[in-house]
Amino acid sequence: MLKLLPPLMTAAGSLILAIRVKTIIDQLAFAQRGADTNFRSLTEFLAGRSADLPMLVGFDQRVQRSVRLGAWLLVLGFALIAGGAILNACLLWTAAK
Numbered sequence: 001m002l003k004l005l006p007p008l009m010t011a012a013g014s015l016i017l018a019i020r021v022k023t024i025i026d027q028l029a030f031a032q033r034g035a036d037t038n039f040r041s042l043t044e045f046l047a048g049r050s051a052d053l054p055m056l057v058g059f060d061q062r063v064q065r066s067v068r069l070g071a072w073l074l075v076l077g078f079a080l081i082a083g084g085a086i087l088n089a090c091l092l093w094t095a096a097k
Contacts, residue, residue, distance in 0.1 A: 006087045
């Protein structure tokens with residue numbers, strides 16, 4: 001049973017990191033779309049084609065929430081991968097004795 005733990009830890013860490021990378025890419029795309037929309041709206045306002053100065057509401061909160069959770073997920077993912085590798089090395093070392 002103990003021999004299964006290192007590969008399971010490595011797999012879990014890899015999955016967590018893959019999910020985190022996907023989330024980072026999604027947040028980058030969201031930020032890029034928001035910046036484009038904001039730039040277009042500002043251009044329209046400055047050209048006199050719009051009477052309101054637009055604001056992106058809630059943009060910062062979404063990014064901050066992702067950053068807080070994401071830092072812990074990155075640490076957990078790397079810790080699981082490292083723990084699996086160390087445990088695997090310990091198991092191999094004790095089996096070689």
